[in-house]
Amino acid sequence: MRQTWTRRLLPFIGPILLYLLWETAVSAKWLNPVLLPSPGETLGYLFKALSDGSMNQDIGATFYRTIMAFIVAAIIGVPLGVVLGSSESLYRSVEFLVDFFRSTPSSALIPLFMLIFGITDTNKIAIAAFAAVLVILFNSAYGVMNAKKTRIMAAQVMGISRWHIFKDIMLMESLPQTFVGLRTGVSMALVIVIVAEMFIGAETGLGHRIIDAQQLFNIKDMYASILVTGAFGYLLNVVFLLIEKRCVHWSGKA
């Protein structure tokens, strides 16, 4: 019994240590207190901002852009990836392009996207979707390509048609890997949305709020906004893991 209790407490040790380190750094004046408010003050400010709703608009805007970008990326990336993955020669012929643009930091394309879409919401969503779509596509394609040969052969000897082998076997086989892609894709979309909000003349969003707070030297607001961004990314990951567990219950077990 005692052991399970101690085990349950383990995840809290890291955050508590960070809190203590932060507190010590402030009270020992390792850093200029103007640049680093105490953790208590920061968290107090954060909860106040959350409870009086003054952050809601920015959180909402970032959430909307991230999810829109993710949806666009998933709608394009998953079917395209599955189609590419089902034909090895097709995938090999575009592999270089996928790998090249996957390796290009999407933020490098922000100016280009500004030329095309102007300084709009569409622009932020488009650039984040671009960043996410390649990761999603790549993972879905590999999921299909790495489908267990035995399962496909098992379906072949049953006399299953090619279309049903694709739909019933290959598509299902690709799901665990597709979910890895979706999870990575949504994190990627968030990163790019935050960057875009900072530098593409946004009026709202957490990225905009962070840089605004920095410019106005509203340090507590800056730290609080950073924490919210982190919590947002973390929650997205948790939600996707939960969905994944439900949808691909066999992942890692077979």
Place this chain on the structure above:
Amino acid sequence: MKQIDYPQPNTQITIRGLDKSFAGQTLYKDLNLDLPKGKIVSIFGPNGCGKSTLMNMIAGLIPIDKGQILFDGKTLAETKIGYVFQNYRDALFPWLTAWHNIAYPLKRRGMKAAQVKKKVDELSEMFDIRFDLQRYPYELSGGQQQTVCIMRALATDPEVMFLDEPFSALDFEMTLFIRDKLQQVQLATGVTMLIVSHDLEDAVFLADEILLLTRRPTRVAEIVPFTLARPRTAEMMSHPEFIRVKAHTLEVFKREMAE
């Protein structure tokens, strides 16, 4: 003029003039073979002689270079077959429950739900299933998974059933159980069975005929009949006839290895 090589009576699978090479190396050259209907035939031979390749060519999983394979005069496409893989974990569909794995080939054939249920119930009874078929394959033991594989292969009432080293990943207890069940199924349905085995004991025990292959380029070394009465129980592993056939098979095998 070459004489036409008619199949013997009661033949299920006729192989004529089969050629197969891999990367320029001849594996089979003009192979002619008749496999009997309603019998269990084991394929046994040295490593790398192409036991599994032969079976997979018959099952249509590996293309042949030349020749013809017919099932009772029909092509593969006109014949219902079942296949049990060595690696049951990779052969079952983990997103479906054991029950739906067995039902899948039936559903895809357009069978009505009530009939599918009847067929699966029939199979569970035949195999005396004591575990819950509503569980997923990864929740079952290895022996249970292989049992599900065999049930799935039998669901469509195949004329020929292929088993590729079906026991090699199973413990002894499970091997005995599956041996019993395979014999029982064969007696009940009269399905022709083709078993590839790398274990001499397994190869001989179930077989009506043991097809012994040479090293590559592969030919048929000998077809050894084994007529011990069925059902063969585990005790029969010490039966003099079993020991005699096993010894003879081993002798041929060693001779082929030495050549």
